[in-house]
Amino acid sequence: MPAPAKLVDVASLSREKLALFLSEQLGERPFRAAQLYRWLHQRGATSFDEMTDLSKALREKLKVKAEIVPLVKDLEQRSVDGTIKYRFKTRDGRFIESVYMPAEDRKTLCVSTQVGCAMACSFCMTGTLGLKRNLTPGEIVAQVHAVNREVRRNENLETLRPLTNLVFMGMGEPLHNFENLKTALAILQSEEGPNFSHRHITVSTVGLVPMIERFGQETDVKLAISLNASTDEQRSKTMPVNRKWNIQALLDACRKFPLRQGRRITFEYVLLKGFNDTDEDAHRLRELLRDIPAKVNLIPYNENPGLGFQTTGEQRAEEFRAILAEAHVAAYIRKNRGRDIAGACGQLANRDETAAEAPV
Known part of the structure; x- marks a missing residue:
């Protein structure tokens, strides 16, 4: 039969x-x-x-x-700062997380693109999972639809699309799932769909150099680079991708990246105490970015059990920022959201004990 x-x-x-x-x-x-x-x-x-x-x-x-492939809300956790972390269960029993971050002037969703991640960055909990599988375009977009429904209900709103901004900084490496990401972006930007502006979507990558060029050619949304080091030695210790494409190769790709007028590439720099947060690091970083239209988001590390890193103090972070500012590098200390619910940068890992591992 x-x-x-x-x-x-x-x-x-x-x-x-x-x-x-x-x-x-x-x-x-x-x-x-x-x-x-x-x-x-x-x-x-x-x-x-x-x-x-x-x-x-x-x-x-x-x-x-x-x-219509289902994506079912499995868990909701609320932070004292208003952030809400949603855990969704896929049809094959996997779990992914999305983080809603409301603010006075925007409503932002942090979206996942993979179940787990293959990049194995040593300071990131998602990297400890390994890659289980890519999300489909429908599963990527379904996170946005699901959280739109939640926000409408929770905040008593009538608009079909209360979310205003999307950041692809959740579980997974977006450019490692490029074709599905590209289809999802086209859906999310379509006038007959959610109709998000290209100005309000940011995709973050650890630095898959060949894909950065394609990303620039085939999409029109904003690019963020997870840099997190000022030397190849540092970066290779914490981000294995650097052993294949080092900082010079990564920044060369950024220099060639097609930027719309007035746009800058965002560089994310997680501050790890005693590892990459010295004055020397700040001076090296500003030299690395000297000829790139750049904005730097300094991210105080969100400590994760068993990974061996500590967060940089507020004073050290401000001193680091000031060194960048002296060279006219736009640098900001990013306020972490959802740290108390393991919803902040580098913390998404389905750590709740009810998230049983699905069979491969």
């Missing part, structure tokens, strides 16, 4: 591929694609039955050949 045909995950399809699927597989007219796409990505529908302006016959055809 032949195996049943695999259902198409319509939420992972670009607008163009969705139109092709409906016309070629279901014999539907092109305008149906616009209706379905809006239900999926403006309203964040999780079932075909919600799509009330589609005929019942079309909804039944969709159920036979297509599916």
Whole structure:
């Protein structure tokens, strides 16, 4: 007996591929694609039955050949600073985390792109998991839809898209899942979808040099580089990617990166006490960035059990920032959000004991 045909995950399809699927597989007219796409990505529908302006016959055809892959909220943790960390369970029993950070002038979501991470940065809890698998475009986008629903309900809002900003700084290395990331970005920026501005989306990478060029050519959102060291010796100790593409190769890629007028590349620098936070580090860092339109986010380390690093004190962080500022490098000490719920930078690792490991 032949195996049943695999259902198409319509939420992972670009607008163009969705139109092709409906016309070629279901014999539907092109305008149906616009209706379905809006239900999926403006309203964040999780079932075909919600799509009330589609005929019942079309909804039944969709159920036979297509599916909307579920992403189920498994845990919610609230910080004293207003940050909310959501843990979602995928259909295959994996767990990912997304972090909502409200502020007076914006509502930001930190999005994950992979289950775990292959980069193995020694100061990051996600790196201890290893890479389990890539997230699909639908699973990446579903985090945004799910948190939009949560924010609407929690804050009694009517707008379909209360989130204003997206940062791809959650679990995983975004450029290691580039094709799925690119499709997700196209969906998130589409006028018939969530319609996020390219100015309000930032993607962070540890430095996959060949992919940085493609990222610049094939997307138009903002780039952030997780640098975290002023010498190759330091960076290779904590970020194995540096052994393949060192700081010079990484910064050369940044110099070639196509920047829109007025834009800068953000460099993230996690301050590790006694390791990369000396005056000498600050002087080296400002020299490294001398000819790059750059902004530096200094991130006091969020201590994680068993990783062996400590956070830099506030005074040392300010002294480090001041050295950069003397050379007219725009540098800011980033306020950590959600530290008390392990929702801050480098802490996403599904550490709650209820998150049992799924079988490979």
